Amino acid sequence: MELGLTLxxxxxxxxxxxxxxxxxxSKELGLGFTTTLSIGPNITTQIxxxxxxxxxxxxxxxxxxxxxxxxxxxxNPPQNEFGVSSRSLEVNVVPPxxxxxxxxxxxxxxxxxxxxxxxxxxxxxxxxxxGSGGGGGSLSGSGGNKxxxxxxxxxxxxxSSRVSDExxxxxxxxxxxxxxxxxxxxxxxxxxxKEHHTLNPKQKLALAKQLNLRPRQxxxxxxxxRARTKLKQTEVDCEYLKRCCETLTEENRRLHKELxxxxxxxxxxxxxxxxxxxxxxxxxxxxxxxxxxxxxxSVTNNTSAATINASNKTSDDSTSKVDIGxxxxxxxxxxxxxxxxx
DNA sequence: ATGGCGGCTATGTTTACGTCA
DNA sequence: ACTGACGTAAACATAGCCGCC
Numbered sequence: 001m002e003l004g005l006t007l008x009x010x011x012x013x014x015x016x017x018x019x020x021x022x023x024x025x026s027k028e029l030g031l032g033f034t035t036t037l038s039i040g041p042n043i044t045t046q047i048x049x050x051x052x053x054x055x056x057x058x059x060x061x062x063x064x065x066x067x068x069x070x071x072x073x074x075x076n077p078p079q080n081e082f083g084v085s086s087r088s089l090e091v092n093v094v095p096p097x098x099x100x101x102x103x104x105x106x107x108x109x110x111x112x113x114x115x116x117x118x119x120x121x122x123x124x125x126x127x128x129x130x131g132s133g134g135g136g137g138s139l140s141g142s143g144g145n146k147x148x149x150x151x152x153x154x155x156x157x158x159x160s161s162r163v164s165d166e167x168x169x170x171x172x173x174x175x176x177x178x179x180x181x182x183x184x185x186x187x188x189x190x191x192x193x194k195e196h197h198t199l200n201p202k203q204k205l206a207l208a209k210q211l212n213l214r215p216r217q218x219x220x221x222x223x224x225x226r227a228r229t230k231l232k233q234t235e236v237d238c239e240y241l242k243r244c245c246e247t248l249t250e251e252n253r254r255l256h257k258e259l260x261x262x263x264x265x266x267x268x269x270x271x272x273x274x275x276x277x278x279x280x281x282x283x284x285x286x287x288x289x290x291x292x293x294x295x296x297x298s299v300t301n302n303t304s305a306a307t308i309n310a311s312n313k314t315s316d317d318s319t320s321k322v323d324i325g326x327x328x329x330x331x332x333x334x335x336x337x338x339x340x341x342x
Numbered sequence: 343a344t345g346g347c348g349g350c351t352a353t354g355t356t357t358a359c360g361t362c363a
Numbered sequence: 364a365c366t367g368a369c370g371t372a373a374a375c376a377t378a379g380c381c382g383c384c
Binding site: 217223224228 | 371372373374375
């Protein structure tokens with residue numbers, strides 16, 4: 001049984017839900033049981049890896065490593081006079097005026113009537129969204145949004161797209177033009193995302209420069225990427241828990257059935273129940289009495305004939321009763337010692 | 343100590359775009 | 364070729380947290 005995450009985030013194939021929600025009870029998570037589950041022989045290794053990686057991640061976060069300059073990607077674009085990659089990207093190339101603005105760290109747009117920026121401002125008039133803050137660049141309609149695009153990024157996008165769409169003469173009014181990132185750009189961002197899931201401002205600027213994008217675009221891409229990763233991980237977790245639940249239900253059903261059979265056997269032929277004492281074991285973790293077949297083996301051992309301690313020869317129910325009911329809620333119970341799913 | 347401010351992230355929503363029947 | 368449904372991803376909106384002053 002293999003559960004994998006395939007969204008370019010293979011570094012974290014499986015994250016235990018409990019680890020991710022250390023302060024939430026299983027009930028809050030909607031699980032209805034408190035267990036640490038183990039599926040497949042590799043789960044411990046995976047968790048160890050994840051813990052190790054998480055530690056690394058924490059270390060990264062603590063030191064805020066600026067890894068970008070050291071990154072070596074399949075292609076390392078040469079720089080043009082703007083300090084911007086001159087590699088030709090198929091789409092979404094920021095026009096020179098925007099590139100300059102990026103290179104100058106989102107410089108305030110020139111108001112010179114003859115400059116390219118002036119036409120840019122004209123485009124702003126076309127593309128400013130109605131009722132969203134006006135031409136000042138602020139998109140905070142309700143005052144709750146403190147991000148007011150003071151760097152003008154949000155409008156660069158419309159400008160660049162407008163320039164690229166001038167040929168088709170499409171007047172889009174209040175609609176925003178959205179451009180797909182090129183494969184190279186996406187791949188580069190993915191590589192960077194593998195290195196670190198968040199960017200500090202320096203890294204953001206460096207990435208934007210290298211990819212010929214605006215810092216805001218890089219920022220948004222990382223936001224969306226994190227969201228996608230989380231969504232995917234949630235789906236994986238849900239599927240994982242669903243399978244665990246199914247397995248545990250089946251195990252519970254099987255054990256109840258086994259218990260019934262034992263009781264029936266005991267009732268019908270009490271003298272044949274005198275069996276060696278060694279067949280009864282105590283689970284070291286949950287301190288519950290269990291038979292050998294369940295305490296040391298796997299749930300796949302369906303045909304095991306559970307035995308009852310021979311010391312209970314008297315057939316006294318109070319002493320010979322074997323509680324095989326699944327011990328949900330036992331805090332010490334660690335199913336990974338009992339369950340192995342194939 | 344406290345409040346305002348700016349920067350950041352997480353999360354949810356909107357919307358443009360690509361694909362496919 | 365055209366079209367509508369649908370999925371995806373870029374962009375946006377909002378709330379909350381944190382550090383700084």
